[in-house]
Amino acid sequence: MASVSLRERHKAETRRRIQEAARTLIAEKGFEGATMRGLASAAGVGVGTIALHFQDKTSLLFSAFFEDISEISRRAVETAPRDGDIREQFRHMLRTMYGYYGENTLFLRSVVKEALFADGEWKARFDGLMQEILGRVAEQVEARKTTGEVRRDVSGLRVARVCWSLYAAGLIDGLNHDRFDVDGQVAGVMELVDVVLGGVLAGGRP
Template sequence: MMLRENQKATRRDLQKEETRRLILESAYVLFQQHGYDLTTMRQLASHCGVGLGTLFKHFPDKPAILVAAFEEDIGAILARAFKTLPKKNIHQQLKHVLSDIYGYYAKNQALSRVLVKESLFLAGPAGEIVHTQTMAFLEKIGLLFIDAAQRKEIAPIDDAMEVAIGFWSFYLLGLTVGLRDSEFKVDARVAMVGTLLHSHYPLLTK
């Protein structure tokens, strides 16, 4: 009896996850076709073939969909990037992270423009979640700089978060230029940020 109940629970969980993914993918399509502001939750429910009540169970509003995109898609990209970091050379480590993130945005440039534009100015609980995720990312970047300084790759740093925010500004510059281009050329944008890194945080060792 317990086994059958567990199997039923597993099937329900899988079905919920499939529905959630279907809603997200449908939202991405509609955001590209109509824009974020003009897409309604009713349109979204109709497009993915679920009831409005089912849609609201998964996502109470459109900002929640943007948060999900960052938590699930960007979160997975970042987890993989940090897991596969080069062992040393802060510049190579940061360019490795940039390459993975930019690669994600480059795959669907039109959608990425919508996601980035809307997420930057999210307010309320959704905005707080994105802000928390951003700060967690910057803390990891700060730790990379601390480790690099301890390895004597770069000069000692006084404030890791300040340095991480400096990197964040370079990252946003590369992302903005890439998204504005007719084609997001990942290698070119990573190289551009790499030049800024060499200028502001030169390596002490080769």
């Protein structure tokens, strides 16, 4: 049993080393410029070893991103200040998510471009993660109905979807610059979130 555990730990460490090499090399050379041979050399393994862990370069790219973004997005929701208002919660989530992109801009520029057009298994996994995040944000909106902060006729899921759209637009805009300006993107998106939270009709909802 101990030998199996040791083997699994070694396998996980090799996988992690390959993913770290992918993050570094793709940040330097871009997705197209990073070859499997180069990735193997950077990770200190053979090309065949990479093939044992990942089906192809796209799978390697997406796996490194998916594991990161899953952990970051869940942390963003779970650490949002419970005693703050809903605007402060949204701002915290934005700052946490954009902070990750700010630290890994070059790598993530390649990832996001490829992930936007993912299909098959990876599309299903990305869609599943997005629905999970939307559901958790929606729960926070719904919880604010009991305090009177959010109107009872408002759909928490619809608010979450609108805010996700604003987040995605800010993300793409940020990645289009040489440096992802985390604070600037947070401020810009929060201005739009304020429109959602405040509404635009002078007389209230129709």
